[in-house]
Amino acid sequence: MSTDAGAPPAIIEEVAAGVTYPLRGAVLRVGRPVEISGDDDPATFHLAARTEDGQIVGVVRFHPDPCPWRPEARAAWQLRGMATDPAVRGAGVGRALVAEGLTRVARRGGDLVWCDARAAASGFYARIGFAVVTEPYELAPIGPHLGMVIEVPRNDRDPVSRRRAATPGGVDGV
Numbered sequence: 001m002s003t004d005a006g007a008p009p010a011i012i013e014e015v016a017a018g019v020t021y022p023l024r025g026a027v028l029r030v031g032r033p034v035e036i037s038g039d040d041d042p043a044t045f046h047l048a049a050r051t052e053d054g055q056i057v058g059v060v061r062f063h064p065d066p067c068p069w070r071p072e073a074r075a076a077w078q079l080r081g082m083a084t085d086p087a088v089r090g091a092g093v094g095r096a097l098v099a100e101g102l103t104r105v106a107r108r109g110g111d112l113v114w115c116d117a118r119a120a121a122s123g124f125y126a127r128i129g130f131a132v133v134t135e136p137y138e139l140a141p142i143g144p145h146l147g148m149v150i151e152v153p154r155n156d157r158d159p160v161s162r163r164r165a166a167t168p169g170g171v172d173g174v
């Protein structure tokens, strides 16, 4: 996988739910059903990150769902099923997936994305622009989570990439 500065870390594509299941199952849902309620809803979309040789190294899904902590949001979407292959972590694949997802949510009219962030992953979400909006809470069988949200601009621009571009030493794009 290329890690050149400024080069996309992987190709991000919209895929059928089942394409995400092997990595989702291996990373996120070990010992539990890999399907998540709503996977096949027409409004739900799934993204996969592929390396040049076609290997899937990251997955995520987005679906419209009111935000429990921002009921005033006009069109909130939940992020779920976020996972990257341990072999590529830290290379920007997770950021690229969320950036693409936010762009697609914006195009669908969404104004907010939220997630139940595992405490261990909350630093990732914070790094790419999400804000913590709750105290820690338990979600069995995983453990502690934090409610996190990110505003989705109306103009289709990509807040995750812009945040990186604005970071000293950061590169433009994902």
Ligand SMILES: CC(C)(COP(=O)(O)OP(=O)(O)OC[C@H]1O[C@@H](n2cnc3c(N)ncnc32)[C@H](O)[C@@H]1OP(=O)(O)O)[C@@H](O)C(=O)NCCC(=O)NCCS
Binding pocket: 027, 028, 082, 083, 084, 085, 088, 089, 090, 091, 092, 093, 094, 095, 096, 116, 117, 118, 120, 121, 122, 123, 124, 125, 127, 128
């Ligand atoms: C969380 C996860 C998706 C991050 O994926 P990734 O491909 O490593 O993310 P990226 O490389 O795009 O990271 C983007 C930035 O966040 C940072 N980051 C990544 N994971 C982090 C973490 N757990 N804590 C703090 N910072 C983190 C990266 O260092 C990078 O920083 P940079 O801007 O200085 O380059 C991945 O670690 C994972 O799949 N974890 C297990 C499953 C999981 O917990 N999923 C989330 C469920 S809510």
